[in-house]
Amino acid sequence: MFRPLAASLIAGLTLSTASLAAEVDVVVPGNYGDLTDDLRAASLSVRTVDEGTTDGQDLIAAAKADYRRMLAALYEAGHFSGAVSIKVDGREAANLSVLNRVPSVNRIEIQVTPGPTFRFSRAQIAPLPQGETPAEGYAAGELATTPVMREAAEKGVTDWREDGHAKAAVSGQQITANHAANTIAADIRLAPGPRLSFGRTLLTPETANSSVRAERIRAIAGLPEGEVFSPQEVTTAERRLRRTGAFRSAVVNEAETPNADGTLDMIVDVEDAKPRRFGAGVELSSTEGVAVTGYWMHRNFFGGAERFRVDGNIGGYNGDLDGIDYGISASLTRPAFRHPDMNLRFGALLQHLDEPGYRADLAEATVGIERFITENLTAELDFGVRLSSVDDAFGSRNFNHIIGRGKLQWDRRDDDLDPRRGLFAEVEAEPFIGFDGSDTGARLYGDFRGYYPLGESFSLAGRVQAGSVLASTLAQTPPDYLFFSGGGGTVRGQDYQSLGGSVVGGEVVGGRSFVGLSGEIRTKITQNIGLVGFVDYGYVASGPDFTGGDWHAGAGVGGRYYTPIGPIRFDVAVPISGESGFGVYVGIGQSF
Incomplete structure (x- = not known):
């Protein structure tokens, strides 16, 4: 008798909770399947309801934020004359105040009229380094979208940085929409800044206290002081530091301001990894038996990110073959030996094979x-x-x-x-x-x-x-x-x-x-x-x-x-x- 009553109460509570969840519809008249999916993915209202939020004030705030998010999604697809209407229980969200207490929301309807797609009537970006061209798709007659304009600006800055202008940046932009002609005129201006060379390799206070000696950190990073700045050299320095295994993380940042002599200091920030590590592995074969391997490693053996490792193995146990193999080996590796990309290593091996x-x-x-x-x-x-x-x-x-x-x-x-x-x-x-x-x-x-x-x-x-x-x-x-x-x-x-x-x-x-x-x-x-x-x-x-x-x-x-x-x-x-x-x-x- 009590069990059916309990089940009914639980079912009632479940239905009551479900009834509090708001319904969100994204309506796009016409055949815009992919665009509708993109708009729904961009909607904060959809995400908020999916996360289980039922508070009316939170849902109104999400609906009001969706005006900007819907327009941004339209711009990304090349629609610059779209119209957006968002209604919360039949009232336009823009006219609602988040300060007025609304206990619940039942329905949010987002109506989007995309309008036509726009094309570039002009696509200018200057100056660019000699021999470089704008990003693909950034040209007169091409579909105008915000991702293409963003990519054009990013590529322009990257091209200048790769030419040694570390502080290149976008100095201005003018984007004009002609709604009568459905065109966009885009003009992006770049400020290359001076061509710089690598300056000193500095360490953050935390890095200076690393268990790896400061001169070894600089040697491993291998930043070429005096040579023309290159973003690839910065990326390579980070990879060298991580490759040693001595650091949990390694980042090389550029100083905010260049030096008066045309150099730019680099700032190394590392976090030490735990120096000791061990591991093991097992493989099984019906003919070769069980093979077990294991190792112990110290990743900063002498304080210069030297890696000392001992490996052991035993195999052939309980297989169809009579003998058991076993062995032990040891290796010592010193990174940045005479070159940042070269390691010196010593090895020793003792092994029995049956x-x-x-x-x-x-x-x-x-x-x-x-x-x-x-x-x-x-x-x-x-x-x-x-x-x-x-x-x-x-x-x-x-x-x-x-x-x-x-x-x-x-x-x-x-x-x-x-x-x-x-x-x-x-x-x-x-x-x-x-x-x-x-x-x-x-x-x-x-x-x-x-x-x-x-x-x-x-x-x-x-x-x-x-x-x-x-x-x-x-x-x-x-x-x-x-x-x-x-x-x-x-x-x-x-x-x-x-x-x-x-x-x-x-x-x-x-x-x-x-x-x-x-x-x-x-x-x-x-x-x-x-x-x-x-x-x-x-x-x-x-x-x-x-x-x-x-x-x-x-x-x-x-x-x-x-x-x-x-x-x-x-x-x-x-x-x-x-x-x-x-x-x-x-x-x-x-x-x-």
């Missing part, structure tokens, strides 16, 4: 540089010593090498963990000079990826890998320098490292040349769920010239669960050549 075709213990120590050539292009060059002890089909051996390692990376992807558009290319060359009886040779490797969206939901992804080992013989090349195929990094569905260059004593040994091809089609079926279909192909040859080798392939489907840190990957694959079976692969991020 792979299907070999077992190896290795140690490596390197020193090198990392050069940021452009925002998307990075070069690396390292030199070091590498020692390893190996047991494989060729017997037990020791390798001793002096190594050089060069890498060039070009990255134009829109996202590292979940790319949908762009290109990625990485090429490596690693010559190794043997001593104490070890052979000399070189290892070359390339990784090329492309991504192309198909509408809003689908995208294509492709990958090509290729590598070759030159000069040294198969038996005298460290096995971890040779190429294998099969597993999560090459051909899903095939057993891990099941394909090599040849078989010696019943064991698969690596090859000296390799090609890997992968293709995926990806789609999102909800905001958080995605599906993937893929095909992988691998080819390995015993010689360096890619001839006389064997190939295998795999295909499958996968699921993606999208999180703020990237998609969680779950793939199931089967061989489409060779033996039957299947593989399961779980990790974070897309497969490539």
Whole structure:
């Protein structure tokens, strides 16, 4: 008996609350579908009601503000003779006072008559730097809209700033509407100001108290004192500071007033990040087992934004393979070494590998540089010593090498963990000079990826890998320098490292040349769920010239669960050549 009564009371309260919500209509006579949507999006009345506001005074205030907002939306679409009427419960909002208490509002009707579109009869902007032209669309005969005029003014100022005139600004504008001819005459005047050079690099008081030393902040920013001002140099300085990881935020501002000598001081404002950080990752494969990685990092090790990092990994646990891999590495990176875009780095590595075709213990120590050539292009060059002890089909051996390692990376992807558009290319060359009886040779490797969206939901992804080992013989090349195929990094569905260059004593040994091809089609079926279909192909040859080798392939489907840190990957694959079976692969991020 009491439950129906309670339900009735709740329903009554719900209906009573709903009845208090005002109704907002935006009426545009004629066929103006897109314009109607733009007007509704610009309406403060619509937004206020959508947010649940029912107070009459607030709704009247929103309605009165909509006169200006409706006209602004019309100007943005090129309508400069429109008429707007806004009625609140049948009374014109302009005649209402927000001071008179109105307990509630039932209906707001916004009637907009757009009128004809206007075109430029004149579109002038001056002066402009030599060789520069006005913004696209800012010309006589073109549709006149406020965004086009705004863009013309912004482009004019930007063009002058890029020519070194840091204090360029709009000095005046005259916009005249001819309603009889439906035209707009626009005249924008610019004040370039003097051509300036970079002055001193100053620090805010908060930045001066940073845990990173002041001279290191200036060196990392790398603002070129004495050179002609460039907005791109300011943007680059901010990117350099953020790239170190030592700062939570980094902003470079221009001084308000130039100096008497024609220079302009720059003011650096940074906020320190927490110096210590750690992280971990897990990947799972039905054939390779569980792989766990982790790291600890200090982002300001010596007070100069030096980054010290220790990485550890263990893999192969509980897989079909017998052995467990493990290793530890450490690196120290000093930014702004002899150039703001160059890092000096030191590295050390200890690793044990227990792979299907070999077992190896290795140690490596390197020193090198990392050069940021452009925002998307990075070069690396390292030199070091590498020692390893190996047991494989060729017997037990020791390798001793002096190594050089060069890498060039070009990255134009829109996202590292979940790319949908762009290109990625990485090429490596690693010559190794043997001593104490070890052979000399070189290892070359390339990784090329492309991504192309198909509408809003689908995208294509492709990958090509290729590598070759030159000069040294198969038996005298460290096995971890040779190429294998099969597993999560090459051909899903095939057993891990099941394909090599040849078989010696019943064991698969690596090859000296390799090609890997992968293709995926990806789609999102909800905001958080995605599906993937893929095909992988691998080819390995015993010689360096890619001839006389064997190939295998795999295909499958996968699921993606999208999180703020990237998609969680779950793939199931089967061989489409060779033996039957299947593989399961779980990790974070897309497969490539």
